[in-house]
Amino acid sequence: MKNIVLIGFMGVGKGSVAREVIKHSDYIAIDTDDLIESMENRKIKSIFELEGEEYFRKLEKKVAHWLEQSVKDTLISTGGGFYKQKNIKKIGTIVLLDSPFDEIIKRIKEHPNALKKLKKRPLLQDLQKAKEIYDVRRPDYLKLADVVIDVTNKPALECARELLKKVKKL
Template sequence: MKKNIILIGFMGVGKGTTARAYAKRYGVYNIDTDDLIESKENRSIPKIFKKKGEAYFRRLEQETADWIECCVDGTLVSCGGGFYQVDNLKKLGTVVLLHASFDWIHHRLSSAKNAEKKLAKRPLFSDPKKAKKLYREREKAYRKIADLIVDVEGKNMEEILEEIHAGCEKRFSLSKESK
């Protein structure tokens, strides 16, 4: 079993923020699937969506997942909101869902210091009603594929990091015992 931690969850739930804090606290590498895609394409996610469409972007996500499966281990991977749809997600590592209500996520994004930038970076969040519908559609799928669910609402970063670490350490030690 790969010792990657794969953070999934709805856009804006704090996967990137959590990943950076976890990497710093536990001394692991951290990569972001959206950053990898932007680097490969040499353009932002909104520009990829605008120029090539969502289907093209989803193909890029699958290519990224294939690379992670092949070449990455012992790393924390924060994923875009739709990355859970790649066909090899469970082979990438322990899948951790960061969960919060849609209203909490919307408030987090819209009340941030750089709210305009945070919202512009998420093309599927441009219409809050459509985003809420998408949230409801994805919620069951997220829960179904997750190995560990961490509710981030009402918790400080330290509590979130501890919960992720304890849950993943338990899974990693169980996988050693089963060999």
């Protein structure tokens, strides 16, 4: 076993798929955004509002370095921009959870805690700007990925099973 690093646009379901993977495998899971919130003792939204995106990206870099040096046999869910970390390929197998932008937004809006989910993602406050970010990031995600899982209209359990099957073949 080696690390699995989940990448993909914010709201695509990395956390949901991660929870299913750990239920059906020997992996444990961590989330880079949770690590940052713990390091800073405040929410991502607050970090963005008070310090800005550049500061947040520096925190991601610190987490990426720690992951490479210290974490093994773990499923790592990442924030939507974490893929830009230069050492990401050294951290583990990169698995992209992929879906069209409109489907991601639809999925978030249909979630029972939709308002909370939208509020906690600063970059989703302006959907037109979010779509532009998605359009820039998606080709980079695809280039970086060792494995791509299309999560569109699939339950998290099905995506988790597909992920484990594909990673096992590597």
